[in-house]
Amino acid sequence: MSTAIEVRGLRMSYGAADVLRGIDLDIPRGEVFALLGPNGAGKTTTIEILEGFRGRSAGEVQVLGVDPERGGDAWRARLGMVLQTWHDHRRWQVRELVAHLGSYYDDPRDPDELLAALGLTEQAAQRVGLLSGGQRRRLDVALGIVGRPDLLFLDEPTTGFDPEARQEFHRLIEKLAADEGMTVLLTTHDLVEAERLAGRIAILVDGRIAMHGAPADLARAVQAQSRVRWVEDGEERARATDDPSALAWELHRRFDGPVPGLEVRRPSLEESYLDLVGRAA
Amino acid sequence: MNVLWIGVKRGWAENLHVMKDRRELVTQLVGTVGVFALLLVWMGDKPVRGTDVSNGTFMTAGFLAFTVFSAGLMSLPMMISADREDGTLLRLRIMPRGIPVYLVGRGVTLLCQITVQCALILGVGVAVGGVTAPHWATVAWVVALGTLAVVPLGAAIGCLMPSPKSAGAILGLPMMALMVVSGVMIPVTVMPEVVQWIAQAFPLYWQGLGLRSAFLPDSMLAAEIAGSWRPAFTAAVLGGWALAGILLAPVLLRRATRRESGSRLAERRLAAQAA
Numbered sequence: 001m002s003t004a005i006e007v008r009g010l011r012m013s014y015g016a017a018d019v020l021r022g023i024d025l026d027i028p029r030g031e032v033f034a035l036l037g038p039n040g041a042g043k044t045t046t047i048e049i050l051e052g053f054r055g056r057s058a059g060e061v062q063v064l065g066v067d068p069e070r071g072g073d074a075w076r077a078r079l080g081m082v083l084q085t086w087h088d089h090r091r092w093q094v095r096e097l098v099a100h101l102g103s104y105y106d107d108p109r110d111p112d113e114l115l116a117a118l119g120l121t122e123q124a125a126q127r128v129g130l131l132s133g134g135q136r137r138r139l140d141v142a143l144g145i146v147g148r149p150d151l152l153f154l155d156e157p158t159t160g161f162d163p164e165a166r167q168e169f170h171r172l173i174e175k176l177a178a179d180e181g182m183t184v185l186l187t188t189h190d191l192v193e194a195e196r197l198a199g200r201i202a203i204l205v206d207g208r209i210a211m212h213g214a215p216a217d218l219a220r221a222v223q224a225q226s227r228v229r230w231v232e233d234g235e236e237r238a239r240a241t242d243d244p245s246a247l248a249w250e251l252h253r254r255f256d257g258p259v260p261g262l263e264v265r266r267p268s269l270e271e272s273y274l275d276l277v278g279r280a281a
Numbered sequence: 282m283n284v285l286w287i288g289v290k291r292g293w294a295e296n297l298h299v300m301k302d303r304r305e306l307v308t309q310l311v312g313t314v315g316v317f318a319l320l321l322v323w324m325g326d327k328p329v330r331g332t333d334v335s336n337g338t339f340m341t342a343g344f345l346a347f348t349v350f351s352a353g354l355m356s357l358p359m360m361i362s363a364d365r366e367d368g369t370l371l372r373l374r375i376m377p378r379g380i381p382v383y384l385v386g387r388g389v390t391l392l393c394q395i396t397v398q399c400a401l402i403l404g405v406g407v408a409v410g411g412v413t414a415p416h417w418a419t420v421a422w423v424v425a426l427g428t429l430a431v432v433p434l435g436a437a438i439g440c441l442m443p444s445p446k447s448a449g450a451i452l453g454l455p456m457m458a459l460m461v462v463s464g465v466m467i468p469v470t471v472m473p474e475v476v477q478w479i480a481q482a483f484p485l486y487w488q489g490l491g492l493r494s495a496f497l498p499d500s501m502l503a504a505e506i507a508g509s510w511r512p513a514f515t516a517a518v519l520g521g522w523a524l525a526g527i528l529l530a531p532v533l534l535r536r537a538t539r540r541e542s543g544s545r546l547a548e549r550r551l552a553a554q555a556a
Contacts, residue, residue: 053542077377081375085543087368087550088364088367088372090367092294101372104382143372
């Protein structure tokens, strides 16, 4: 079976409030997929339904071929989860905890190799409660992958990171995905992060998938219209267009020469994304 | 590896963490054992009025009963509530075998705690208080069955507690009241009859009775309800509580963790920080 996650018409409402309004997702095995969207778009609700933490109001969901509402131990053993914040097991030592939680699985990773891969070797004997934010996050990833999961969920993995820690974390996820062929579903509100890590991105806005595809396709699709300005009859004119070059050519012909005050502005991908998010809100 | 073995290792590791944390260890030990030693030195060698049994012997039986009872119904619910609050339960819920391992682990932690405290109380009693040696077999079965009677129940209560902070407040008062009326410190027959009936509904009374039967001579039976140690009844009531707890605890624990998720945890954390 080549599909890791299959979602059809997923809806979730709390009372009268619709949080998810019909989501479709197909995530093949081995892909790094980002669910991108502003806060409150429904990213965490979606990922928690996929993880089996929440029920749903309607729709079909299959995660590794199993409906998460009915997933048992054998299913859970194939998943790794890194939730937004963890504060657990503060009295345990780093290596001790990795080895202990690994022993719940049939074929765990070697704790020392895992700590080395995550740059936590020096912290092996340190108490979990004394780790810095970035170290704690790396430990959470270690615990997420200690059981060699087929599918890893990362919910807002770099929130609260400084830029350096974020870079380091990105390299780590890229390496894991490349070396292990693990399927990764991550949520983020950071376009740059999604672009850097994911093979495909779905933009979730207001409980719907506004757009999805590879980052390059997305950049094209999401591209907001360019604004072309010029001065005509002493008045400033402006027009939004998908094809600014054609408009400029048309203006040149109309003026039969230089166009007064001509200005063409293409929005950046980030601006386009914000525009998309803003339009839906 | 199987659940039982991982659970035992988990419980043992948790124990070592408590031992390393000196403040927690001291609080745990000084709490009950310290108070007991003080009382023993102060009034242990005087006889209980109208008898030839020393206060120390009576108190030893009472403190043993209370140790088991408070470990199961105070410490355990607070531990579970704290484990829920900081996400430990959620972490284990998303791992295969997590919840059964957790329960076994907490059981082991608690058994170690109860064993150490009971041994200390007995040791202090015999060494300092001149307590006469009890009937060991009776002590063993009453403590064992009493532990079984309160541990699953304590786990169930722990699942119902809204937060570790409020757990202490919610549980503290009823536990103290139960201790006073259950005859572990003061003979139950001095209480009004209604209170005696209430006391007999809870495992603490029966645990105390069973332990007194191990420590005290039959001449003390005058202070007991029905003038008898009632061992068969004791076993039946403690066994009943054990069974009820064992049936109830996994259901409640599953329910408490099923409605748990990362975002709910974060919400509660924020609320706790704001309060």
